[in-house]
Every structure is written in C-alpha cells, then in structure tokens.
Amino acid sequence: MKQINTLAGLELAQIGWVVPDIHAAAAFLTTTLGIAGFPPPEQVRAQDLDMTYYGQVVPGDWLTTQTYNGGTFIELVQPLSGQSMFHDYLNQYPAGGTQHLAFRLPVSGFEQITRELREQGYEVISEVDHPIARMAFFDTYRTLGVVTEIMGITPAGWKAIEQMEKAG
Numbered sequence: 293m294k295q296i297n298t299l300a301g302l303e304l305a306q307i308g309w310v311v312p313d314i315h316a317a318a319a320f321l322t323t324t325l326g327i328a329g330f331p332p333p334e335q336v337r338a339q340d341l342d343m344t345y346y347g348q349v350v351p352g353d354w355l356t357t358q359t360y361n362g363g364t365f366i367e368l369v370q371p372l373s374g375q376s377m378f379h380d381y382l383n384q385y386p387a388g389g390t391q392h393l394a395f396r397l398p399v400s401g402f403e404q405i406t407r408e409l410r411e412q413g414y415e416v417i418s419e420v421d422h423p424i425a426r427m428a429f430f431d432t433y434r435t436l437g438v439v440t441e442i443m444g445i446t447p448a449g450w451k452a453i454e455q456m457e458k459a460g
Contacts, residue, residue: 303397304394306366311370311382312388314357328359332357333370334356336353337353339351341420343420351375354369355369365456377391393438393439397442399425415431424449425446
C-alpha cells in the first residue's frame with residue numbers, strides 16, 4: 293500500500309463514545325471526571341440529516357449530547373432504534389466505548405482527504421452533508437480500533453464551533 297500522510301495537519305476535534313445510557317455516561321463524566329457542560333440529550337434521526345449508512349439513508353435514531361473540554365469535543369451517542377454505525381457498535385460492545393475519533397479541517401480540503409482515504413482502501417460507513425460540516429466516517433476498526441471521522445467545517449461551522457468553545 294502506498295504511504296500517504298493523509299491526516300497530517302488535521303486537528304483532533306472530537307472523541308465519540310457510544311453508550312447504552314447517555315444520562316449515566318454524562319453524569320459520570322461530569323461528577324467523576326469533571327467534564328461539565330453536557331446539554332440535555334437531543335434525539336437525532338438519520339433521515340432528517342440524510343445520513344447514509346453504507347451508501348443509503350435508512351431509518352435510525354439516537355440521542356446525542358456533546359461538550360467542549362480542553363481543546364476537544366466530547367460526544368455521547370445512545371442508539372435508540374433502526375440501523376446505524378452507532379447501533380452496530382453497541383450491538384458488538386453492549387457496555388459501550390469509544391467508537392470514533394473526529395479530525396477537522398476547512399471544508400475546502402474535505403474532498404482531497406476523503407478521496408485519499410478511499411484510495412487507501414478505507415470504506416465509508418456513513419456520510420452527512422450538513423450546513424456546518426461535511427462528515428465522512430471511515431471504517432478504520434482494523435487499523436485503529438475505532439472509526440475515523442473527517443469533518444470538513446464550513447464558514448458557518450467555524451462560527452458554531454467558536455460559540456461552543458466559549459460556552460464550554
């Protein structure tokens with residue numbers, strides 16, 4: 293395999309945990325580890341985001357919340373129903389765990405980075421094209437033990453990130 297330094301220069305932006313009980317996870321992180329600022333969980337539907345799962349938008353929903361801590365966003369996801377990479381993870385690891393690491397860059401570099409990862413043979417599990425970011429989740433389980441998320445942040449996204457960082 294040709295060695296390409298694809299992720300060089302990208303910033304680690306987020307650690308994503310998939311958990312069976314989002315309220316218990318947020319309480320533990322807040323009271324035991326001092327990671328505060330988790331807003332109440334929101335229900336997300338894959339169909340509302342046009343989030344793909346292996347190339348197709350399929351029914352799936354989950355609860356999610358995130359906070360900013362020490363330079364990195366901490367995201368919690370609790371699958372509820374349907375299908376998604378989050379459901380797959382919790383099915384395989386019922387106790388939950390770190391499911392993905394997200395790396396960010398300006399949206400202008402998103403296509404190049406994601407193309408290089410595809411060329412290296414990494415399969416896309418899910419994709420989202422959101423007003424604040426384009427996101428692609430790559431199956432890097434065999435290489436890293438977690439999914440690698442690439443986030444191409446739009447100008448509106450950088451403003452949202454700045455607001456979240458100030459709130460955190």
